Amino acid sequence: MTTPAERYEAAQRRAQRPALTEFVEELDFVLDEFQADACDALERGTGVLVCAPTGAGKTVVGEFAVHLALRQGRKCFYTTPIKALSNQKYNDLVQRYGAERVGLLTGDNAINGDAPVVVMTTEVLRNMLYAGSATLEGLSFVVMDEVHYLADRFRGAVWEEVIIHLPESVTLVSLSATVSNAEEFADWLVTVRGETTVVVSEHRPVPLWQHMLIDRRMFDLFHDAEAAQKHDVHPELLRYHREMLRRAELAGNRNGRRKGPYRPEIVERLDREGLLPAILFIFSRAGCDAAVQQCLAGGLRLTAPDERVEIRTIVESRTKHIPSEDLQVLGYWEWLDGLERGLAAHHAGMLPAFKEVVEELFVRGLVKAVFATETLALGINMPARCVVLERLVKYNGEAHVDLTPGEYTQLTGRAGRRGIDVEGHAVVVWAPELDPRHVAGLASTRTYPLKSSFRPSYNMAVNLVGSVGVPAARELLESSFAQFQADRSVVGMARQVQRNVDTIATYGAETACHLGDFDEYFAFRVAIAERERAIARQGVQQRRAAALESLERLRPGDVIRVPTGRRAGLAIIIDPGVGGRGFGEPRPLVLTEDRWAGRISGADFTAAVESLGRVRVPKQFNYRSAQDRRDLAAQLRRLELDPPARNRGRSRNSAALEDNELDQLRAAMRRHPCHQCPEREEHARWAERRWRLERDTEALRGKVANRTGSLARTFDRVCGLLTDRGYLSAGGTVTDAGRMLARIWSETDLLVAECLRRGVWDKLDAADLAAAASVLVYEARRESDDRASIPRGEVSDAIDATLRLWSDLREDEDSRGLQLTRELDLGFVWPVYRWARGESLTKVLGSVHGLEGDMPAGDFVRWSRQVLDLLGQLADAPGASDTVRRTARQAMAAMTRGVLAYSVMA
Secondary structure, eight states: OOOOOHHHHHHHHTTTTTTHHHHHHHHSSSSOHHHHHHHHHHHHEEEEEEOOOTTOHHHHHHHHHHHHHHHOOOEEEEEEEEEEHHHHHHHHHHHHOOOEEEEEEESEEEEESSSEEEEEEEHHHHHHHHHOOOGGGTTTEETTTTTTGGGGGGTHHHHHHHHHHHHHHHEEEEEEETTTTHHHHHHHHHHHHHHHEEEEEOSSSSSSEEEEETTTTEEEESEEEEEEHHOBBBHHHHHHHHHHHHHHHHOOSSSSOOOOOOHHHHHHHHHHHOSEEEEEEEHHHHHHEEEEEHHHHOOOOOHHHHHHHHHHHHHHHHHSSOOOOHHHHHHHHHHHHHHHHHEEEOTTTTTTTHHHHHHHHHHHTOOOOEEOGGGGGSSSSSBBBBEEEEEEEEOOOSEEEEEOOHHHHHHHTTOTTTOOSOOOEEEEEETTOOHHHHHHHHHHHHHOOOOOOOOHHHHHHHHHHHOHHHHHHHHHHSHHHHHHHHHHHHHHHHHHHOOOOHHHHHHHHHHHBTBBBBHHHHHHHHHHHHHHHHHHHHHHHHHHHHHHHHHHOOOOTTTEEOOSSSTEEEEEEOOOOOOOOTTTTTOEEETTTTOOOEEGGGOOOSSOOOOEOOOOOOOOOTOHHHHHHHHHHHHHHOOOOOOOOOOOOHHHHHHHOOOOHHHHHHHHHHHHHGGGGGTTHHHHHHHHHHHHHHHHHHHHHHHHHHHTTTHHHHHHHHHHHHTTTBBBOOOOOOOOOOOOOOOSSSSSSSHHHHHHTTTTTOOHHHHHHOOOOOTOOOOSOOSSSSSSOOSSSHOOOOOHHHHHHHHHHHHHHHHOOOOOOOOOOOHHHHHHHHTTTTTTTHHHTTTSSSSSOOHHHHHHHHHHHHHHHHHHHHHHHTTOOOHHHHHHHHHHHHSSSSSHHHHHOO
């Protein structure tokens, strides 16, 4: 806490800051202390890092940077992580400074890009920096809103690229959620950006109360603030929790299965308690939609007649440009019914225009309850009086995982509207498997460490080499936050190595034996164990070789049993795959009982494979055809097979007993004097501990060596691959192909460049090119067992060629220890192909492969926007053929219609 004298001095300093005084006079509220401190530092000329809770008012500091830039007659760029937030900030600044002084650049929108104040996504600024855009002239301030996004594993590297590459003359304003390692992040900012003032505030302007809803009763999670600090759950809540568990057990619900909450009752309870408007987080798009339907079916109505009239007026004005036939497909009438009752869903699967209407109605207080996925917590200004969490587990794209304390804080931080609510409320819905003490731990913990996800990419490498050269590029990478954190961790590991060395010396004293050198004796025991493992590995290799040899003898139509892996079970050989890629091992193309067709790895076979029977595979069999797969799988199910024979091979131990080298080692060990020591096993235990600790210490030393300069080594491997493929010269300069790669901004950047160089798309028409480009951007939300079919003709050949190039590139990456190019996904080929050919939205949304049911409109718009973005890059790519450039523009024109034409905000 500051003293009165310190506050007086601070007030005096602010009086000497005319720009801040001028800025404050335009506000209709008094600045909080942390806001004033950060603005004061900006006017003094230092960069700032502001870490404060959601809703605390961090953006005021960014707006002051805008004020300073305009006052100085210079420029300010305001960057955000998502387009929706950019759109929202643009509208805020236009309202304050006028449309002529504010611009917007998001990739989808380009409005007044030469204005002195431009709002943009962070990727747009990164691309400007690499291209040396003239728009950067006169730039004085850059605001990076939600800068903690640099921890994002997919996009986080962009934030570090911008921070590192901004000119020294630019003052950086970093706005972040509260993180536990703010000082560490600030230390790095000082090293790369110069003097940076850190302003951290833990204070929430609107107090947040934590609750649990059990059945129809609402409990406070903590008795008071002191109990919250100690994580002490309210005794009455714990008692009722135990009582409910007892009831569940008596009712026979011991399997832990959870019956979903009845949402209308929850919303009605919140309404009675005066806790609306509320955001109810459900970590599933389908769950959000189902929640709205459940409330509608339950007869829930939260709006008055005049509010319903206002809602309909707003909705009709915002959707009047959407054709009526599309409205029917998009579920407009059901959506409007929910809105008029004060209910809505909010998730990425919705049409962007629909999401924007929901946001506007919620901010106006017309929609009272929104069922949302966690994407709503990423900075969009939609605060509520109450936030409800149905579960504390979410799907992260790979598995269901528990919410972290940081995620819990981010979600519940939406509760409490500054200037409207005197307090906010967070409610967790109880379930038998949910212990209130776990909720208390999440609610009381403020640990949210910021960890870098930075790594060199192909596009980054050619841009760095082209702008500063290889040596300077390596130095820039070594100045990243990722390397900064790695180097700091080295200090701790080095200390651990020294502690281990001291402990090893202590263990050595315990192994001393009066009969002889126990280290020498223990070496025999280690050698015996290693020899036994080597024999076991040899047996595995022999069985593996036998398996691969047997696979090479298989013929189309043979029925085999796949013993392990995701495709375990009976399968028909379609193509033995002998002589294919993958280190020369066979990768047979098979059809399984559940009608999945695809290639499987030889690694799935641990012993020789026998043909259990045969079926006839038609000559014209197409494994991409669902009908062909269904007919052939039916033959497999009708086939009568003998049970597999048991493996009667010798055991590992029996093989080990017959090994001469092993016998000699055992004999030598028994002859050693220490073998007769009565304390032999006690000595051996200490020797084992020392041996393991020595091994761990060597591993730590290796980590220390690897982490020092680790990013630079990865950069060297990337440059080596680019040199071998002709994107960089042997002398470390960028070639013509490299200059083309430098203007491709995609997760599959190098593969896009390879397709351009090899003319993969030269023969395609507009619809074909859009479909082929989708393979390089689309990723299904969940893995599917179905193989996506693709149109026949030129586009099929182009996609096959792309897959071959991907396979070559992945092998090249594997040989260098790189993993930069993800696996391709064909699931969006048909939808974008049909759309580019002018087919209706109904047919297009029902043509997706790899998802359950039809594709949500929001997903279609989002992925189509990414295809359009890539097509735009192809149209402008230096080195691309005139044919591809022309076709790319035609494809963009063909796609920009209907939902893509009127969905200007994605």
